[in-house]
Amino acid sequence: MSSGNYAAPLHKLELITPIVPHVAQTTNYLTIVMKKAPYDKNAPRRPLSAFMLFMKKRRQESEYIASQSFSDRNRIIATEWAALSAEEKQVYTDQAAEDRELYKKLFAEYKTTDNYKKWLASNETVNANGPKAGCKRPVKQISHTKNNDIEADCKISIFTHEFLEYNRLREVILRQLKKHVSQLEEETALLSKHVENLVNAENRTKNQINTTKELLTNEENLLKQLCKELTVALSDNESQISPQIENLADRIQLIGLGGQKS
DNA sequence: TACCCTTTGAAGTAA
């Protein structure tokens, strides 16, 4: 296993009360859910998945990745991971499976310790008042309609834990909304640029169509003129036909050159 | 000082 000493994340909220609401982002909406009991900090650390092992390795070996921002770094590695072949991924998958087996063994051993029993006991105390550990299903969903928000605001006493927590939640939601807004603004800017390019392309195409129409009209007029002259030439006496045909040939050549030039 | 951000995959749990 690639894990060291475990420092379980101890959320600030848990210092206030074991069961407090927090914001969880689901696929397309924000939901307020009840938080589980504190994580068992004495339990063995979870093993790294294949992707996590790959991520760790790439962060260590690539200077380019290391120079990126935190978010971009992970996005780049995720893209690289998606591009890996099954054989390349297998190396990490095998290592992860090995770590998993070791974790299961360590966890089975841990279950026989007093620490685990203590944690179970404390967990049962929590369960008496709320959901069991590990249960993050939405127990309570807070509606975000304007009226309900106002009502909820009015029911919370000022400067209580509930009040502070409520404010903190609102700030989290606000931060996420601001981020979403900035993303939408970026998308809008890109789309506007795209529309502008399309309009320009349309104008260019219209101009080309008009120019081509003009050329076609000229060519048609010249062709008509040529037919007329040919008719006149053929109706003249035989001695004059030959020089006139030569003359026409010259004219056709000129027309052709004129068409190429334009 | 602790959480947030971000990613994928697996553990863990309720229904």
Place this chain on the structure above:
DNA sequence: TTACTTCAAAGGGTA
């Protein structure tokens, strides 16, 4: 079994 949340890692930014 399904559906869902949390936690693993990283380190700078933020409250």
